[in-house]
Amino acid sequence: MRVLAVARNTFREAVRDKVLYVLLLFAAAAIFGSKALGWISIGQDIKIVKDLSLAAVSVFGVLIAIFVGTNLVYKEIDKRTIYTILCRPMHRWEFILGKYAGLAALLALVTAVMAAVAAVYVVVLGGRLDVTFFQAVLLIYWQLLLITALAVLLSAVTSPILGAIIVFSTYVVGHATSIFTELPPQFDGTFSKRVLEAVYYIIPNLSNFDIRAEAANGVPVAPGYVLWAIAYGAVYTAVLLTIASLAFQDKDV
Amino acid sequence: MDAIATRNLTKVYRGHIGRGAVRSLDSLTLTIAPNEVFGFLGRNGAGKTTTIKILCSLLRATTGEAFVMGQDTRRRDTRKHIGYLPENPYFYEYLNPRETLDFYGELHGLTRAERAAEWDRLADLLDLRDIAGQRVRGFSKGMRQRLGFAVALVGNPHVLILDEPMSGLDPLGRRLIRELILLLHGQGKTIFFSSHVLGDVEQICSRVGILVKGKLTTQGRLDELLNRRVNRVEIIAAGLSEPAAAAVAARSDGVRESEQGRHFFVNDLDAANAVAADILQSGGTLVEFTPIRESLEEYFMREQETVS
Numbered sequence: 037m038r039v040l041a042v043a044r045n046t047f048r049e050a051v052r053d054k055v056l057y058v059l060l061l062f063a064a065a066a067i068f069g070s071k072a073l074g075w076i077s078i079g080q081d082i083k084i085v086k087d088l089s090l091a092a093v094s095v096f097g098v099l100i101a102i103f104v105g106t107n108l109v110y111k112e113i114d115k116r117t118i119y120t121i122l123c124r125p126m127h128r129w130e131f132i133l134g135k136y137a138g139l140a141a142l143l144a145l146v147t148a149v150m151a152a153v154a155a156v157y158v159v160v161l162g163g164r165l166d167v168t169f170f171q172a173v174l175l176i177y178w179q180l181l182l183i184t185a186l187a188v189l190l191s192a193v194t195s196p197i198l199g200a201i202i203v204f205s206t207y208v209v210g211h212a213t214s215i216f217t218e219l220p221p222q223f224d225g226t227f228s229k230r231v232l233e234a235v236y237y238i239i240p241n242l243s244n245f246d247i248r249a250e251a252a253n254g255v256p257v258a259p260g261y262v263l264w265a266i267a268y269g270a271v272y273t274a275v276l277l278t279i280a281s282l283a284f285q286d287k288d289v
Numbered sequence: 290m291d292a293i294a295t296r297n298l299t300k301v302y303r304g305h306i307g308r309g310a311v312r313s314l315d316s317l318t319l320t321i322a323p324n325e326v327f328g329f330l331g332r333n334g335a336g337k338t339t340t341i342k343i344l345c346s347l348l349r350a351t352t353g354e355a356f357v358m359g360q361d362t363r364r365r366d367t368r369k370h371i372g373y374l375p376e377n378p379y380f381y382e383y384l385n386p387r388e389t390l391d392f393y394g395e396l397h398g399l400t401r402a403e404r405a406a407e408w409d410r411l412a413d414l415l416d417l418r419d420i421a422g423q424r425v426r427g428f429s430k431g432m433r434q435r436l437g438f439a440v441a442l443v444g445n446p447h448v449l450i451l452d453e454p455m456s457g458l459d460p461l462g463r464r465l466i467r468e469l470i471l472l473l474h475g476q477g478k479t480i481f482f483s484s485h486v487l488g489d490v491e492q493i494c495s496r497v498g499i500l501v502k503g504k505l506t507t508q509g510r511l512d513e514l515l516n517r518r519v520n521r522v523e524i525i526a527a528g529l530s531e532p533a534a535a536a537v538a539a540r541s542d543g544v545r546e547s548e549q550g551r552h553f554f555v556n557d558l559d560a561a562n563a564v565a566a567d568i569l570q571s572g573g574t575l576v577e578f579t580p581i582r583e584s585l586e587e588y589f590m591r592e593q594e595t596v597s
Contacts, residue, residue, distance in 0.1 A: 041396055120379075
């Protein structure tokens with residue numbers, strides 16, 4: 037199957053990228069370093085370690101998605117490897133989907149490794165792992181799938197630097213979308229308010245995937261909520277990948 | 290059915306800020322019959338690669354149509370019939386030739402067994418067995434070109450589209466490619482290739498097309514296009530006495546001397562025969578008698594000058 041062939045190759049190439057290991061090393065350092073902050077808050081160290089470790093999994097996952105994702109299609113065009121691929125009897129969407137699936141598989145592996153390191157560390161420190169911790173990891177991964185879809189879309193239409201800036205901005209703003217709706221009263225009825233409201237509806241609300249606080253405090257999260265967040269992410273991801281395929285359909289390479 | 294046909298193919302690249310639109314290809318209408326070896330000539334920027342990329346569906350034509358084996362090139366299944374070798378082909382550096390061919394075989398829709406058979410066929414044809422396990426990263430230009438050819442031949446397509454297949458290769462590499470093209474021609478393939486190396490084109494093409502600034506100025510059989518009349522004859526003679534040499538020189542259109550003897554240039558074949566007879570009668574020896582015909586290179590230069 038052509039999508040799988042492209043995905044397998046993308047995975048193989050990304051696994052051999054040195055940037056990946058540098059980022060994983062930093063992620064491990066951040067997870068182990070979280071204990072230092074635990075000392076500051078007496079009796080709270082396990083909570084802090086859980087919270088910061090999950091934050092590290094999220095941030096470093098996003099950095100990998102950005103570094104690899106925004107280069108994904110662009111690099112194929114830049115290095116001209118795409119010529120001998122797109123002249124095959126395949127649909128262009130199969131190429132986009134394959135590139136995406138390869139990176140999604142890589143992120144699954146990376147997230148699993150980082151989460152395993154964090155989980156072992158929590159247990160070694162005497163903490164207890166509950167289902168919410170794993171739900172939090174699942175939703176972090178689901179957020180990475182969405183971010184990666186945006187990165188792949190941008191890599192098909194723009195340069196990696198511009199793409200990285202846009203994806204990173206979306207990640208930051210996506211975690212604080214409420215700022216677009218909770219405006220001071222002087223904004224009422226203005227054009228700016230309408231624009232900001234439109235942005236609110238376009239930008240994914242990434243805080244939907246953030247149940248770190250619950251995981252740190254061992255507060256259960258209803259499975260229904262997790263399923264809803266998964267569906268929310270899947271719709272956004274599908275829309276982004278559809279746009280990426282359409283944008284790439286007639287692109288001159 | 291033509292193997293390749295284009296109708297009024299035009300490509301205009303949109304301009305950027307400060308630069309106007311560029312018309313890279315202008316109403317190209319071209320037909321190539323099955324099993325033809327067609328040489329596509331033109332200077333850098335004439336539109337050769339643009340044409341090739343449209344045929345391979347990497348670029349969309351602004352207007353016009355292109356067909357391969359009677360099917361529109363925009364259709365996905367048309368590409369089953371095309372084997373494409375880009376200029377300076379690039380492949381994934383971290384794969385070896387065997388993995389590379391397997392990857393392209395999968396993209397072509399071949400089963401695992403078919404891919405294994407393709408490897409056997411192409412590794413023998415292009416002598417890839419010795420380098421089967423080496424990563425592409427360390428490959429020389431010649432090795433990359435061999436691998437590129439193998440990739441183009443995956444799935445045994447009817448039509449081969451080769452963009453400057455001989456550029457940057459040493460004489461041995463060029464010979465290998467020439468022989469390969471002739472072999473594939475013998476197997477019934479249609480070969481469309483662009484080249485700067487006119488000598489190579491002259492040796493292997495049955496027909497050529499010349500593109501000047503995006504327009505096709507000429508297409509036809511080489512023997513019809515080239516002026517095959519003898520333009521000039523070069524006669525080399527030795528052992529002539531000075532007065533005899535002076536007499537022969539008077540009947541020639543040019544003279545020069547070399548270690549081989551005296552070179553007499555005569556612009557007419559009959560006159561050249563008379564000059565040769567004079568040389569023999571005067572006791573001289575005929576070292577060489579060479580009729581000079583127009584080469585593709587001369588024709589190409591003449592075309593360029595006519596258009597500009």
